[in-house]
Amino acid sequence: MHSKYVYVIGGGLAGTEAAFYLYKKGINVTLYEMRPHKMTTAHSTPYLAELVCSNSFKSEELTNAHGMLKREMNILGSFLLDIAGKTRIPGGKALVVDRNRFSSMVTNVLGKKIKIERREIVDIPKNDFIIISTGPLTSRGLSEKLKEIIGIEHLFYFDAVSPIVSFDSLDMDKAFFGSRYGYGKDYLNCPMKKEEYEKLIEAILSGGKYLPHIAEDLFFEGCLPIEEMARRGKDTLRFSLMKPVGLSIPRKFTDVYAVVQLRKENREGTMWNIVGFQTRLKYSEQKRVFRMIPCLKNAEFLRFGKIHRNTYLNSPKVLDIFGKLRQNIFIAGTLLGVEGYMESAVTGIIAGINAFRSLQGLKNLLPPRGTMIRGLYDYISTPKENFQPINANFGLIELYKKGRNVSKKEYRMQLVERSTKKLEVWRNKYEI
Template sequence: MQVNVVGAGLAGCEAAFQLAERGFKVRLYEVKKIQKNEIQKTDLFGELVCSNTFRSNSLKNAVGILKAELKLLNSVVLNVAYETQIPSDDALAVDRNNFSQKLTDIISKHENIEVIDLDFCEIDENPTIIASGPLTTLKLQEAISKITGKNKLFFLDASAPIVTKESINFDEVFWASRHNQGNGNYICIPLDEEKFNAWHDELIKAEVVALPEFEKEIFFNGCQPVEILAKKGKRNLLNGPLSANKLLAPGQEKPPFAVVQLRQDDAIDSLYNIVGFQTNLKWPEQERIIKLLPGLKEAQIIRYGVLHKNNYINSPKILNPSLQVMRKKSLFFAGQITGVEGYLESVASGMVAALGMVAFLTKQKFQPLPQETVIGALTNYVTNSKHKKLKPMKANLAILPPMEQQFSDRKLKNQALCDRALASMEAYLLK
């Protein structure tokens, strides 16, 4: 039996692999070699166009629990991420090119997967999972809108600049951890109050790329451009990407007023991205603002930050808990186009769509993943018909059902949520 999977991003690769491993023949459609969108740089699958990190490994937070759940489900994307991991304290960061190359090799060489370089735009009755991402081609958008309706939703997302390590002046920076815990794998740029205020003043008056008038500025909260945060007030930076986090430079007894951090971006330790510096500034302005920071006066910027529009469907009105279109049973959606936000969240939705497709093809009743799991709760969030209007969502503990037991310590509560989630997932897999 054959299935179409549209899009070889993180969700599409996960869905294609899970189906192929279960013996289904998969036609994986990818348009990148023919037509790249404005943020794609390579022909590789699972391209990480924003950050190179899959975020925290800690089981005390939602994304760490999500990783543990995906491990139990044998996620190919998560396995490749660990195989291409680079130092990043508590975070699972990868060499983005090595990651995408390895994932591409696994998917393209699988005996049950046929890769087709084509702009898929004809949705028929054949079993299909659309995981085309938030930058779906216009032709496919038109085909989707005939099924989902014309009420398109979108939000604006941004990526951060990357600089070369050799261009950083290490006499003006120091090494430490992201949140003062870990092995000190982040480059830290200290700012006193005077330098911070002067830099902030330059940032808020820097020129941005003008948006088309028809696009309302709807930013996803987790990826707001740094200049937007700055314009909302200095505290947004000091409590966010420029938090000092009680970090101490060698020989110092007092933390800096603010700290800019850079995280390793490749396996050979030559590139670093500026953490939390998603931006829509014009490129000359990005260079000017970055070079005002201590240690970055001679910074060589090899990738500038960009802003892009992410399209997504109104999933609560369209999809059931298996991410199946309610009015077209042979069609499923996965990835950011469903309203999940984040790399692993997209992977999880690809997993759910694949499991839903298996149930559909084998004429079995789909068993939703337990809402006590992060994957189950996230899927429930994006398909819950109670939402008047869907807002993109990352994994977080607030979407999990509350615990009956009361906890005086948040860490104990989070551990209990983790234990419950993994026990629920293990029980689900035994059914």
């Protein structure tokens, strides 16, 4: 028998949104946060919703995927965006906050409304409704418990993310479909000549890189960053992931010295992953350097490559489409396989909505197709060979044909307007 309580484990971006939503709905909610008794390697304060690195929530422009996500979150009554509005500082087109004022205000406001217990949770109660939102640095004790439940192979500790580009932006005259050794046509291959390859290697080696955030951010041998492979020898990549062998290369491509492979990232084929290009190159450098690959000359980057310590579940395998591990256990935040402050926060709202509905005996819901939120959830529940976390981007949105005389900006605005209307109807219909 389930109780009429919800327990939220982890008071970060996702957990605070979930807890606030449940409070608004009149549910008894207890939020467990292990800090300050037990700190993570990235947090430095006792505040809830601490921003561990940047103090920016990214763009507010509606034609930017992050701006679109924020509009959807506002429609769903985001608690954190409300506090962000009260603590913002100038940041151009981005929503930038005074980090201490932001997190302390979240802590104070929430502390007056719900019960907050400061302790590490290492066990998961069986019969209550639980939202687990313990983030990328989930404590070891709880990670062990999660491993017991889902199996050791389905809990990941490391993000080695390769960039994703939009299909529309690829130069298809410089690429061909085909898999190595004749196994289907799942890959898009971008051939390179010797000179192009050598320039690319040079640029990868000399390009500006991010330093690891924390000591645990170092790479491991099983998944080396592209720059580390390049550092080990100028032919290392050409003899490994860029080897030009086993492919039926169309005759128009001559003197092929290396091949970069791209793999489909979503069902619709709008997003393509540059295979094996996990990297710590700065985002601006990724654009500059990877656009040296002929078929990526005008590539639009939907997600940049990165490498850092991150705990997350193999969600497509172990969760249902609503992000549930069991009928009473909801997962939210980066643990679910999203990345970014706002992406984490919005999954807290959705977990809150569905925990509330479950308590009422109502069926679980997701926002309608066409919204950025739905795009994130569809991505997370689609089975993949190598599941990697995702951020908000237009490749996730259900598209329709762009009018011939419509600019990209106008088209995106149409997508935003469509999603806004759909989401408002959905919110009103289900009394979200």
